[in-house]
Amino acid sequence: WTRGAYNDASTEQKAVWQDIVEWNEACHEQGRELVLTELTFLGVQVSDPKNIPTSREPVCVTAGFIIQLTENYDDAQSFDTAYDEAINYFHIFKYGARIGFESIPFDPNGQSEDALNIMNWTILDQAFRKATSWENDDRAPKVGSASKVALDKLFLIAFVLEDLKNTKLLKQYVNKKDWPTISMVGETASSSAWLLVQHADHDPAFQYEMLQIMEPLVEQNEVSKSNYAYLYDRVMLKLKGKQRYGTQVRCKDGKRQVLPLEDDIVGEKALDAVRKQLSLGPIAEYMKLFRSFKECE
Numbered sequence: 001w002t003r004g005a006y007n008d009a010s011t012e013q014k015a016v017w018q019d020i021v022e023w024n025e026a027c028h029e030q031g032r033e034l035v036l037t038e039l040t041f042l043g044v045q046v047s048d049p050k051n052i053p054t055s056r057e058p059v060c061v062t063a064g065f066i067i068q069l070t071e072n073y074d075d076a077q078s079f080d081t082a083y084d085e086a087i088n089y090f091h092i093f094k095y096g097a098r099i100g101f102e103s104i105p106f107d108p109n110g111q112s113e114d115a116l117n118i119m120n121w122t123i124l125d126q127a128f129r130k131a132t133s134w135e136n137d138d139r140a141p142k143v144g145s146a147s148k149v150a151l152d153k154l155f156l157i158a159f160v161l162e163d164l165k166n167t168k169l170l171k172q173y174v175n176k177k178d179w180p181t182i183s184m185v186g187e188t189a190s191s192s193a194w195l196l197v198q199h200a201d202h203d204p205a206f207q208y209e210m211l212q213i214m215e216p217l218v219e220q221n222e223v224s225k226s227n228y229a230y231l232y233d234r235v236m237l238k239l240k241g242k243q244r245y246g247t248q249v250r251c252k253d254g255k256r257q258v259l260p261l262e263d264d265i266v267g268e269k270a271l272d273a274v275r276k277q278l279s280l281g282p283i284a285e286y287m288k289l290f291r292s293f294k295e296c297e
Contacts, residue, residue: 001020002066003017006075006076009076020067027063028060031054032049032053036049039205039208041205047240051237051238052238056202058164061157065153072149078146083150086154089141089143090155093131100123112186114184116189118173119189124159125162125163125166128162135148163200167206170197170200171206179193179210181222182224190224194214194224198231214228215228218278225279226280229244229278232245233247237260242260242262242263243260244262244274245274247280249290258283268282
């Protein structure tokens, strides 16, 4: 169905392509409206609806990413060649990742079944996310630049679908047993649950609800203070356009910069003060951590 994206496609192929593009746009817009309705129900007024994610339907999400991918190629043959090579590498990686996942001992350190389940949910999430740095690992097979673009998109689709699945699993857990605190499942599993919420960007209402649940648990040392800070910033940037603890950074003009802060956080000293409250180091030290990442474009 991607052939209709290119100039040499037949009239019929172009019509099919246009139908799919229009369906996908409507699907994403319906998804955004649903999210906004959920947030309104929670009493949350969003500062900029454009920051709100769209669909959480797997078919809609996958089709949208493939539509984006076609824009990187001049014709259908170039797309097919790159995609065919990329999908082979992807399936090999996915097979290896699943073998590794299934080979993990059930109870290596005596954790509870709940703790193990929560930690296991993050394994493929992390495997697919880390695979996007394929070109930075000398052990990885060399992939041509055109195929690497497609491979990156396949990894992106894979971890987004993992996010959708894991969010449903965590929702079921919380509805049945409440938030998995440190005393309930241990520090590692509790942090794993936080990671799942941190990656639930498709469902900001759920993220906001979990943030509210975690807030009183911070003072009780039942959740990680730094985890709470990262989730707070991620959620509030999306909903209000501003963060508090400076954990979210962007590339701009070739440099990494802290995204906008809440109005009462003025200057580095004030930011360091609120960061210290949640066991975060000075912002200057935090920014140094990004030196190991690839350069800003």
